[in-house]
Amino acid sequence: MNNFLNALIFNAGxxxxxxxxxxxxxxxxxxxxxxxxxxxxxxxVCDAIAHATLPGIGLAFITMVLLGGDGRNxxxxxxxxxxxxxxxxxxxxxxxxxxxxxxxxxxGAVLSVFFGFGIVLLTIIQSxxxxxxxxxxxxxxxxxxxxLFQDAIIISLGGVLTVATILLLRRPMMLVAxxxxxxxxxxxxxxxxxxTIMALVLAVTAISxxxxxxxxxxxxxxxxxxxxxxxxxxxxxxxxxxxxxxxxSSYIGTxxxxxxxxxxxxxxxxxxxxxxxxxxxxxxxxxGIIVVMYNNWQFQKRVHLRQGLLALASSEVIRDALTLKLxxxxxxxxxxxxxxxxxxxxxxxxxxxxRRWKIALRIFEKYNLKSHYYRLTPIDVVFTSEEIAKIDxxxxxxxxxxxxxxxx
Amino acid sequence: xxxxxxxxxxxxxxxxxxASVACALPGNFLILRQQALLGDAVSxxxxxxxxxxxxxxxxxxxxxxxxGAISAAIIAVVCIEIIKxxxxxxxxxxxxxxxxxxxxxxxxxxxxxxxxxxxLDVEHALMGNLESLIWYEANGWHSLIEPAxxxxxxxxxxxxxxVCIIILVLLFIFWRPLKISTFDEYxxxxxxxxxxTISLCLTMISTISAVTAFDAVGCxxxxxxxxxxxxTARLITNRLYFQVWWSVGFAxxxxxxxxxxxxxxxxxxxxxxxxxxxxxxATISGFILGLACLFGQYRARTNCS
Numbered sequence: 076m077n078n079f080l081n082a083l084i085f086n087a088g089x090x091x092x093x094x095x096x097x098x099x100x101x102x103x104x105x106x107x108x109x110x111x112x113x114x115x116x117x118x119x120v121c122d123a124i125a126h127a128t129l130p131g132i133g134l135a136f137i138t139m140v141l142l143g144g145d146g147r148n149x150x151x152x153x154x155x156x157x158x159x160x161x162x163x164x165x166x167x168x169x170x171x172x173x174x175x176x177x178x179x180x181x182x183g184a185v186l187s188v189f190f191g192f193g194i195v196l197l198t199i200i201q202s203x204x205x206x207x208x209x210x211x212x213x214x215x216x217x218x219x220x221x222x223l224f225q226d227a228i229i230i231s232l233g234g235v236l237t238v239a240t241i242l243l244l245r246r247p248m249m250l251v252a253x254x255x256x257x258x259x260x261x262x263x264x265x266x267x268x269x270x271t272i273m274a275l276v277l278a279v280t281a282i283s284x285x286x287x288x289x290x291x292x293x294x295x296x297x298x299x300x301x302x303x304x305x306x307x308x309x310x311x312x313x314x315x316x317x318x319x320x321x322x323x324s325s326y327i328g329t330x331x332x333x334x335x336x337x338x339x340x341x342x343x344x345x346x347x348x349x350x351x352x353x354x355x356x357x358x359x360x361x362x363g364i365i366v367v368m369y370n371n372w373q374f375q376k377r378v379h380l381r382q383g384l385l386a387l388a389s390s391e392v393i394r395d396a397l398t399l400k401l402x403x404x405x406x407x408x409x410x411x412x413x414x415x416x417x418x419x420x421x422x423x424x425x426x427x428x429x430r431r432w433k434i435a436l437r438i439f440e441k442y443n444l445k446s447h448y449y450r451l452t453p454i455d456v457v458f459t460s461e462e463i464a465k466i467d468x469x470x471x472x473x474x475x476x477x478x479x480x481x482x483x
Numbered sequence: 484x485x486x487x488x489x490x491x492x493x494x495x496x497x498x499x500x501x502a503s504v505a506c507a508l509p510g511n512f513l514i515l516r517q518q519a520l521l522g523d524a525v526s527x528x529x530x531x532x533x534x535x536x537x538x539x540x541x542x543x544x545x546x547x548x549x550x551g552a553i554s555a556a557i558i559a560v561v562c563i564e565i566i567k568x569x570x571x572x573x574x575x576x577x578x579x580x581x582x583x584x585x586x587x588x589x590x591x592x593x594x595x596x597x598x599x600x601x602x603l604d605v606e607h608a609l610m611g612n613l614e615s616l617i618w619y620e621a622n623g624w625h626s627l628i629e630p631a632x633x634x635x636x637x638x639x640x641x642x643x644x645x646v647c648i649i650i651l652v653l654l655f656i657f658w659r660p661l662k663i664s665t666f667d668e669y670x671x672x673x674x675x676x677x678x679x680t681i682s683l684c685l686t687m688i689s690t691i692s693a694v695t696a697f698d699a700v701g702c703x704x705x706x707x708x709x710x711x712x713x714x715t716a717r718l719i720t721n722r723l724y725f726q727v728w729w730s731v732g733f734a735x736x737x738x739x740x741x742x743x744x745x746x747x748x749x750x751x752x753x754x755x756x757x758x759x760x761x762x763x764x765a766t767i768s769g770f771i772l773g774l775a776c777l778f779g780q781y782r783a784r785t786n787c788s
Contacts, residue, residue, distance in 0.1 A: 118576040119520060174776050175784040179575075180519040180714050184772055187523075187707035191765025194610055194703060195745070195758045202756030215609070216590060290527075294583035301576050337594045342587035349584040356570050364569045 078334030083327075091333045093227035094219045094286070098329040099322045100234025101283050102295065102344070106321025107241050107314055108275045109296030110303065114252040114310070115272075118300075119179070120167065122293040123186040125280050127163025128156035129193025129289060132214055136200055146200075147210060149226040153281045160277050163189050217288035217341030219333060226285060233282035240275060245314065248272055253310045286329065288341035294348060295321060302352045305359035324348035376401055377451045381425060383407075387414050388422035428454050434466045489621040494637055495613045496742050499704070499764060501643035502696035503734035506708035508650045509689040511727050514713045515665050520578060521686065522709030525693040526702040527582040528559040530608045531589025533698075538596055545638060549694060556690040559585055611701020611761040613742070616640075639699035646695045650688060654727070661685070662723055703765045708734055711768035718772075718779030737768035 085092045112118055135155025136146040144151075163185045170181035197211060241248075250258040251268040259265050280292050287295050303316035328344030357364050375397075383398040384407065393399055393412075402408040407418030414422065431454045439462070455463060506522065513519050529552040536551020559581050566577040620626065620635035627633070654661070664671035664678045671678050689709070696705050716729035741764030746757045776782060 113576055116573055116575065118573070118579050122523070122579060170776060174718060174779075174782045176514075176714050176717065176776075177517050177519070179517055180514050180710055183519045183523055183706060183710040184714055184769060187703060187710065187765050188769025188772070191703045191707055191762040191769070194762030195766055198756075198759040198762065202754070202758075291583050291587055293579050294587065297576050297579045298583075301570075301572050301580060304572070305570070339590060339594060342590040342594075345583055345587035346591060349580070349587070352580060352584075356566065362571070364565075367569065 079330055082330035082333045090222055090224055090227045091219070093224075093231050094222055095326060095329045095333070097227065097231035097234040098219075098283075098286050098325040098340075098344070100231065100238050101279060101286065102299075102321035102323070102325025103318045104234065104237035104241055104275070104279045104321075105283065105292075105295040105325075106299035106303075106317035106319070107245070108237075108272065108279050109298075109321070110300040110314055110317045111248055111252040111272045112276060113297060113300035113304070114313075115255075117178075118297045119182055119293070120164070121276055121280065121296045123163055123167060123182045123189075124160045124277060125284075125289045125292040126186045126193075127160045127189040128281060128284060129159075129190055129214070130196055131155035131157065131159030131193075132211060132284075133193050133196025133200060134159070136211060137196065137203070140203065149223070149229050149285065152214075153229070153284070156281045156284060157277055159189065160280065164273055164277070213288075214284050215288050215290055216339045217284070217286045217291070217344075219286060219329060219340045222285070230282060230285060233278070237275065237279055237282070240278075244268075244271060248275075249310060249314065286325075286340055287344055288339070291341040291345050294345040295325070298345070298348045298352050299324070302348075302355045305355040305362045308361075320348065320351055324351060374451075380405065381451060384418075384422045384425035385429065387418055388426045430470055431463065431466045434469050435462075438466070438469070489618065489624060489626060491617050492742070492746065493621070494618040494640055495616050495760065496739055498616050498637065498640050498643060498699050499613055499738035499742050499760065500735045501640070501647050502700045502704055503708040503712070503738040503764070503768075504731050505643055505646050505650060505692040506696050506705055507712040507730045507734035508647075508654065508727065509685060509692055510709040510713040511716070511723070511730050512661060512665050512685055513689060513709060514717060515723075516682075516685075519710050519714075520575070521689055522693055523706050524559065524563070524578045524582040525556050525690050526697055526705040527586045528555050529694055529697045529702070531555055531585045531592065532694075533608070534589045534593045538592060545642075545698065549698060552694040552697070553690065555585065556694060560686060560690075607701070608697075609702055610759055611697075611699070611704060613700050613704075613760045614746070614757070616699065642695055643699060646692055650692060653688065657681075657684075666723075701761050703761045707765035707768050708737075711765075711772045712737065715768075715772045715775040715779070718775040718782045721781055733768070733771055737764050737771060741765070741767040 082091055082095060085095065109118075109121070112121055132152050132155055135152045138155070139148060139151050140146040166185050167178070167181045170176050170184070171178050176184075200211065247258070247263050247268045248271065250261065250263060251265055252272065255265060258268070276296065279296070280289075283292055283295060299317040299320040300313065302320050303313045306316055307313055324347040325344050328347045329340055331347070332338045332340040332343045355363065358366075360366060379395065379398045380401045383393055383395075383402045386393050386398075387402070387407065393402070399408065399412075402418065403410070405418075405421070407415060407421055409415055435454065435458065439458075454466075458466070510519070510522065513521050532552035532555025533548045534551075535555065536548040539551070540547035562581045562585075563574070563577045566572050566580060567574055570577070572580075616637045616639055618626075618632075618636060620632040660671070660676050660681060663674070664676055664681045668678050671681075693705050693709070696708070712730040712733035713726070715733050716726040720726050720729060742760045744767065745760040745763035748763075749755070749757055
């Protein structure tokens with residue numbers, strides 16, 4: 076526990092502090108760049124990008140060893156990973172544009188083939204690097220333990236750079252992600268911005284490799300964006316909420332992993348992030364499952380009550396159990412199925428409301444009334460008394476049967 | 484081509500071929516239904532399932548692990564549906580969230596439990612252990628007709644053969660409904676076909692072949708074979724029937740070629756150590772797909788209006 080608190084308040088050794096700092100910034104950038112991907116409905120492209128880094132890491136290692144250097148140099152490995160990841164991205168868009176295969180097939184093909192080739196390279200390295208462990212398997216799941224000082228520097232610098240890029244270019248990227256046609260008419264170079272978004276995702280992926288690992292980076296890019304979507308309907312708010320979620324989960328996850336033994340960094344960060352997602356999935360206001368189910372239930376009750384009252388007014392027999400129960404609860408119906416005096420008054424109000432609504436739909440078309448289930452709202456909530464008077468004047472002119480039979 | 488080959492290479496090659504075919508067969512339909520990434524999702528989810536099966540049963544025997552894997556895959560499919568339907572999130576993102584979270588919990592469960600004595604780790608799950616599925620009992624070609632030796636074949640071989648046969652039989656029986664609902668779901672529904680049931684059954688079958696193949700050869704081959712051979716076949720023919728058989732052919736070719744190149748390729752280049760067979764098989768299948776993308780007869784999208 077003490078270790079965890081120390082890591083949280085940046086008091087757990089210089090390297091750990093640097094890594095925690097870098098991871099937090101990267102979580103921030105991953106949250107934002109993932110939001111762009113999510114809004115463009117290309118969430119799984121980043122999974123292919125992440126897996127396509129593996130052959131680059133392998134090739135970079137082999138090249139550096141053949142050139143007589145240290146194969147484990149992080150800057151070199153990251154450069155290699157960016158090269159093959161870009162190649163993978165380019166291959167996906169080439170396949171989608173030039174063959175009849177769909178994007179999901181292209182993503183899966185690139186992901187598995189690049190990754191498979193990467194594994195082949197890793198086994199070559201294992202037979203090559205006799206004498207010392209290459210340590211490349213850390214790139215699968217991320218490991219911050221025993222990280223070199225220069226690696227920590229690269230990660231924090233990378234974090235700072237991606238955050239700076241996002242702050243500079245967030246407006247055009249947001250526009251393109253949210254509404255590509257509008258961005259186009261505003262004169263933005265859409266292709267260039269799209270390219271920047273992909274480059275940003277690539278950079279975040281490459282720099283996070285050592286922390287989160289290539290298998291789980293997809294989670295760091297997608298989950299914050301999806302979680303943020305539950306809390307807001309506004310695109311600019313999604314960005315900041317997603318970045319916050321990304322940053323906090325990376326911060327807590329890295330600190331936890333640094334302080335408890337046998338907790339690989341990547342999975343811990345992902346689990347922290349997932350718990351926020353599950354919380355939002357159920358409890359978010361407006362979009363969370365519980366609220367949505369509660370609203371559906373309320374809506375169902377209103378429909379049943381209204382239909383029950385209308386049936387009472389035309390003295391039809393009501394058989395639906397839920398309708399009967401709701402009518403009794405509203406004291407509109409006695410136990411023996413006879414309407415009470417309140418029931419009769421409410422039923423007449425319901426009929427009047429229904430008739431007024433039918434007229435209102437005809438004369439107030441501009442309000443776009445058909446977009447919601449209008450009849451369930453009492454009419455005097457929606458219209459002013461002058462408007463209702465106008466409705467009533469039309470209502471008195473028409474014979475009631477023609478209104479009740481007309482199709483709305 | 485002597486005893487060595489029978490003992491050390493024959494069964495891995497056969498297992499590789501069967502695993503590839505078991506994945507490629509349902510893959511044909513997944514590709515046409517634009518659900519190609521199902522294989523990816525399932526194979527990520529199988530790992531936590533296997534870990535759970537192991538932690539609950541305490542042994543590395545196959546049955547609890549396969550049970551664990553299948554239940555994990557079912558849980559994942561349910562989670563994806565819940566996130567999609569109730570959370571109103573698009574399918575790709577729902578899939579990504581589910582499989583990465585489950586995978587992460589699998590890794591943590593494995594790391595936190597004492598499994599140092601057991602051969603169960605992430606790299607093993609990724610790369611598979613095709614090379615280790617050898618046939619100890621064989622001592623020549625005549626072993627192929629000796630019941631005593633045949634009884635000692637690796638279990639993975641029998642299981643995969645069974646799965647392949649089951650899938651082929653199911654395909655044969657349900658060919659027409661499957662084909663109709665894959666190409667034109669609305670038409671299928673109007674003719675009274677239970678399209679949702681068909682889709683669920685396809686998911687189940689894919690899950691079973693992914694789990695069985697994963698157990699034997701690891702996740703790279705599974706993902707690659709769900710997509711690459713069917714995609715290749717799709718680029719060289721317009722007929723579903725031929726596409727399925729072509730995909731079986733390409734899957735077998737990749738498996739055989741990949742295994743041989745991985746095992747003997749380095750020797751021909753004068754290097755002692757072999758490379759990962761699973762990785763090589765995936766690479767070869769991708770290479771074949773690349774050729775089809777460049778030269779396949781029906782590679783281009785046609786405007787058949």
